[in-house]
Amino acid sequence: MISFNVPPLVGTELDYVKKAIENHKICGDGPFTKECNAWLANRFGAQKVLLTTSGTTALEMAALMCDLEPGDEVILPSFTFSSTATAFVLAGAKLVFVDVRPDTMNIDETKIEAAITDKTKVICAMHYAGVACEMDTIMDIARRHGLKVVEDAAQGVMSTYKGKALGTIGDFGCFSFHETKNYSMGEGGALLIRDPEYNERAEILREKGTNRAKFFRGQVDKYTWVDYGSSYLPSEMNAAYLYAQLLEADRINNDRLASWNAYYEAFAPLEQAGKVELPALPEGCVHNAHMFWLKLHDLEERTAFIQHLKDNGVLAVFHYIPLHSAPAGLKFGVFSGEDVYTTRESERLVRLPLYYGLTEEDRNTVIRSVLSFWK
Numbered sequence: 001m002i003s004f005n006v007p008p009l010v011g012t013e014l015d016y017v018k019k020a021i022e023n024h025k026i027c028g029d030g031p032f033t034k035e036c037n038a039w040l041a042n043r044f045g046a047q048k049v050l051l052t053t054s055g056t057t058a059l060e061m062a063a064l065m066c067d068l069e070p071g072d073e074v075i076l077p078s079f080t081f082s083s084t085a086t087a088f089v090l091a092g093a094k095l096v097f098v099d100v101r102p103d104t105m106n107i108d109e110t111k112i113e114a115a116i117t118d119k120t121k122v123i124c125a126m127h128y129a130g131v132a133c134e135m136d137t138i139m140d141i142a143r144r145h146g147l148k149v150v151e152d153a154a155q156g157v158m159s160t161y162k163g164k165a166l167g168t169i170g171d172f173g174c175f176s177f178h179e180t181k182n183y184s185m186g187e188g189g190a191l192l193i194r195d196p197e198y199n200e201r202a203e204i205l206r207e208k209g210t211n212r213a214k215f216f217r218g219q220v221d222k223y224t225w226v227d228y229g230s231s232y233l234p235s236e237m238n239a240a241y242l243y244a245q246l247l248e249a250d251r252i253n254n255d256r257l258a259s260w261n262a263y264y265e266a267f268a269p270l271e272q273a274g275k276v277e278l279p280a281l282p283e284g285c286v287h288n289a290h291m292f293w294l295k296l297h298d299l300e301e302r303t304a305f306i307q308h309l310k311d312n313g314v315l316a317v318f319h320y321i322p323l324h325s326a327p328a329g330l331k332f333g334v335f336s337g338e339d340v341y342t343t344r345e346s347e348r349l350v351r352l353p354l355y356y357g358l359t360e361e362d363r364n365t366v367i368r369s370v371l372s373f374w375k
């Protein structure tokens with residue numbers, strides 16, 4: 001059976017984890033956390049990057065930094081992972097779901113403005129499959145209405161929009177290093193901060209509400225509890241594991257892109273024949289091959305397609321059940337306007353095996369199995 005996902009492993013992880021242990025420093029914010037923060041900031045041109053315990057907690061930090069009050073509204077797509085929503089619900093917001101555009105499955109930027117009310121405070125843009133949302137339009141809307149922009153770039157590490165790294169365009173960006181993502185530390189993530197005025201607040205939030213970071217820099221002579229907060233620091237062992245992978249980021253990215261491109265080339269004739277739809281890459285978007293999806297005609301055909309692949313030893317999966325129709329979505333949010341694409345397109349979409357180290361042989365088995373569905 002060809003797995004749907006295999007967590008990335010470059011081979012040097014154990015050496016770095018060993019170093020973390022030998023340093024006798026395994027709690028958060030040690031040398032490896034700092035190396036990861038610096039690597040991410042340099043590589044992506046980010047003003048400030050803070051490693052977190054997950055993509056979810058990076059989103060929670062971002063939501064807390066938006067200073068939401070009860071009744072405030074956050075605009076987000078319904079076609080996304082639950083974490084995009086729960087972060088804002090925990091911060092007290094009401095969710096306003098906006099439809100997606102079918103070519104990228106990202107939030108439809110042309111439908112955002114109609115969802116804005118005098119309660120709206122934030123637009124959350126999730127970059128599906130590592131392909132950027134239309135950020136120029138989104139940033140322009142946010143500027144004109146005085147809204148903050150949070151980028152859920154959990155899937156977008158190493159992707160760019162018009163030359164800018166995803167996660168660095170909005171006020172806050174959130175990465176995930178879960179084992180299902182392109183770069184991993186088991187569980188982990190990072191918060192990217194655009195404006196330096198938020199740096200201190202973020203440090204306090206992730207250090208249990210204390211000004212400990214300032215203390216360690218010698219800026220205060222004792223540290224104390226100054227605000228609300230939590231613990232968002234990953235262990236040094238996890239940071240060391242991630243650091244090994246970041247040093248191989250280009251190798252991982254190129255390997256994934258090779259598989260993605262092979263799939264795209266093999267399935268382009270199916271698209272031309274009207275049998276499937278393939279992902280679009282709008283102008284200015286450079287992606288990171290986070291996933292390869294295609295769309296069948298409807299739910300019934302997709303079910304048969306997934307079964308066909310399974311019979312041929314290939315595991316393919318689908319997602320997401322739209323959040324607005326889920327029990328919690330009904331409780332915490334509303335859909336703005338008409339759901340033209342979110343539900344319909346989510347029922348047609350299927351994802352193929354794609355991971356670092358997928359062999360050419362396995363890739364060809366996937367391709368043959370897909371093509372044989374129409375024979």
Ligand SMILES: *Cc1c(COP(=O)(O)O)cnc(C)c1O
Pocket residue numbers: 054055056057080081083084126152154155175176177178187188189
């Ligand atoms: C993976 C993912 C998250 C959550 O990341 P974790 O590190 O698993 O907490 C959030 N949003 C999206 C879109 C994701 O794909």
